[in-house]
Amino acid sequence: MKIDIRKTTPFTDQKPGTSGLRKKVSVFSRKNYLENFIQAIFDTLGDLTGQTLVVGGDGRYMNRTAIQTIIKMAAANSIGKLIIGQNGLLSTPAASCMIRKYKTRGGLILSASHNPGGPDGDFGIKYNGENGGPAPEHVTDTVYRRSREITQFRIADVEDVDLDCLGERPIGGMTVQIIDPVEDYAQLMEHLFDFNLIRAAILSGALTVKFDAMHAITGPYAKRILEDRLYAVTGTVINGIPLEDFGGEHPDPNLFHARELAALMYGANAPTLGAASDGDGDRNMILGSRFFVTPSDSLAVLAANAHLLPGYRDGLRGVARSMPTSQAVDRVAEAVGVDCYETPTGWKFFGNLLDARKITLCGEESFGTGSDHVREKDGLWAVLFWLNLIALKRQSVAEIVRDHWRRFGRHFYTRHDYEAIDPNIAGAIVHRLRQQLPSLPGQTFGAYTVAFADDFSYEDPVDGSISEKQGIRIGFKDGSRIVFRLSGTGTEGATLRIYLERYEPEIEKHEQDAQEALSDLIQLAEHLSEAKQRTRMAAPTVIT
Numbered sequence: 001m002k003i004d005i006r007k008t009t010p011f012t013d014q015k016p017g018t019s020g021l022r023k024k025v026s027v028f029s030r031k032n033y034l035e036n037f038i039q040a041i042f043d044t045l046g047d048l049t050g051q052t053l054v055v056g057g058d059g060r061y062m063n064r065t066a067i068q069t070i071i072k073m074a075a076a077n078s079i080g081k082l083i084i085g086q087n088g089l090l091s092t093p094a095a096s097c098m099i100r101k102y103k104t105r106g107g108l109i110l111s112a113s114h115n116p117g118g119p120d121g122d123f124g125i126k127y128n129g130e131n132g133g134p135a136p137e138h139v140t141d142t143v144y145r146r147s148r149e150i151t152q153f154r155i156a157d158v159e160d161v162d163l164d165c166l167g168e169r170p171i172g173g174m175t176v177q178i179i180d181p182v183e184d185y186a187q188l189m190e191h192l193f194d195f196n197l198i199r200a201a202i203l204s205g206a207l208t209v210k211f212d213a214m215h216a217i218t219g220p221y222a223k224r225i226l227e228d229r230l231y232a233v234t235g236t237v238i239n240g241i242p243l244e245d246f247g248g249e250h251p252d253p254n255l256f257h258a259r260e261l262a263a264l265m266y267g268a269n270a271p272t273l274g275a276a277s278d279g280d281g282d283r284n285m286i287l288g289s290r291f292f293v294t295p296s297d298s299l300a301v302l303a304a305n306a307h308l309l310p311g312y313r314d315g316l317r318g319v320a321r322s323m324p325t326s327q328a329v330d331r332v333a334e335a336v337g338v339d340c341y342e343t344p345t346g347w348k349f350f351g352n353l354l355d356a357r358k359i360t361l362c363g364e365e366s367f368g369t370g371s372d373h374v375r376e377k378d379g380l381w382a383v384l385f386w387l388n389l390i391a392l393k394r395q396s397v398a399e400i401v402r403d404h405w406r407r408f409g410r411h412f413y414t415r416h417d418y419e420a421i422d423p424n425i426a427g428a429i430v431h432r433l434r435q436q437l438p439s440l441p442g443q444t445f446g447a448y449t450v451a452f453a454d455d456f457s458y459e460d461p462v463d464g465s466i467s468e469k470q471g472i473r474i475g476f477k478d479g480s481r482i483v484f485r486l487s488g489t490g491t492e493g494a495t496l497r498i499y500l501e502r503y504e505p506e507i508e509k510h511e512q513d514a515q516e517a518l519s520d521l522i523q524l525a526e527h528l529s530e531a532k533q534r535t536r537m538a539a540p541t542v543i544t
């Protein structure tokens with residue numbers, strides 16, 4: 001095997017964001033752009049001689065060509081073995097599952113998640129460590145530093161590898177193993193949930209389901225698990241073939257982008273459960289007939305019921321949520337008597353808590369829920385959790401959530417996103433908010449008196465690392481909150497996210513529309529941030 005050591009010059013913009021490096025395909029296609037970043041990761045990891053890595057992606061445009069480059073670079077960097085999903089496919093949670101199961105040195109996940117794909121869309125890469133979770137900040141910081149000083153990369157001069165054919169083959173001194181991307185993951189799911197119970201409910205007709213894979217990675221997973229193993233009728237999974245451009249759509253599971261599913265669930269004869277997942281399979285949206293479950297509520301419901309399911313029979317050790325996620329799960333933790341941690345946005349912050357066995361379940365308002373079974377959020381896992389719960393309780397999705405509200409009260413919640421705005425304007429909005437922070441506590445705006453206002457800073461309770469400026473929090477005396485932060489996953493301009501939450505203990509008021517219930521806070525957020533005025537946008541781009 002001939003190894004080329006090629007000269008290169010650094011790029012200055014290879015700083016990983018909330019979840020890896022995400023850029024336009026046009027940026028990733030620049031000469032040596034991908035190679036530099038991969039070499040920076042390998043250099044950061046140190047001696048990789050004989051080590052194994054898992055590699056796979058969500059099937060978007062560039063997935064296959066990037067994997068071929070990674071194979072050649074891995075061989076030239078003395079890596080011992082690559083485990084690659086057939087056709088180059090691996091959902092993010094399945095990749096995490098394999099890293100853990102085969103005890104590898106980690107893995108490379110190729111995805112830009114819910115961002116659009118195709119030649120004009122986005123591409124992304126992240127490194128996950130030995131625990132199966134996204135690399136923590138000190139690792140991504142080192143990769144970034146390395147990417148700014150890189151002068152050469154190593155690549156083997158070998159033929160492309162057939163990614164479609166299962167089995168092992170040698171590439172120089174390295175072994176490439178192409179494996180079924182679904183099987184290990186499906187086995188793990190079978191272990192966590194009562195497949196017999198779900199199957200019986202489905203066969204009896206009591207439980208019907210529709211799953212929208214949004215032309216992305218979960219198609220093969222959902223078909224194998226829901227249709228083949230749980231006997232849901234053929235056609236349960238829609239948009240089930242992964243396409244390189246996701247059919248030209250955003251593979252983002254919300255009511256706005258999963259239109260086909262939303263129409264079905266709000267129409268006549270809707271199935272018991274409607275669900276969708278995103279580009280890389282780590283997000284989930286849960287719907288009942290004419291009923292939308294907010295991701296924050298979903299996390300709280302799962303936490304309140306986990307002990308009923310086989311994989312969680314021993315109860316919860318603790319729970320965690322990202323800072324902007326509603327405090328619904330905090331109430332469950334209090335009732336159950338376990339700790340609840342508040343972390344910055346991004347799954348990487350849950351890793352230490354899971355590894356240290358401080359928590360069992362965790363989640364984010366951005367349609368992400370997960371548990372200690374892997375170290376990523378997991379879309380299909382959440383769907384199976386809900387199916388198991390419905391089969392067990394013999395209740396509809398709406399009944400389960402309404403019961404939950406009756407017991408714990410309801411946290412009205414919404415997120416307003418202003419996408420692709422001028423970064424200078426976004427910066428000015430945040431700057432203005434920061435300046436107001438010291439004077440806000442004690443001030444009253446209508447029914448709301450500010451209890452605290454700060455820029456969220458997190459000290460990891462396991463390794464003591466500190467992450468600052470993780471979002472602006474304004475908390476009110478009644479527990480309501482407004483949170484502002486800038487997205488770290490976008491590739492076009494800046495995205496301002498405004499998160500709004502209000503607690504309502506009175507059952508008679510639980511049926512209100514969330515936007516109405518939050519209207520005063522929405523106005524107050526505008527008053528404080530001047531988001532509409534400064535961006536000259538009449539309304540948010542997306543409301544979830």
Ligand code: VG1
Nearest residue numbers: 018019113346347364366487488489
């Ligand atoms: C968004 C979400 C965050 C999530 C991240 C990755 O980040 O808000 O909760 O962890 O996406 O999700 P940001 O920085 O744009 O707000 V995924 O499904 O892209 O891996």
Ligand code: CO
Nearest residue numbers: 113278280282
């Ligand atoms: Co995702």
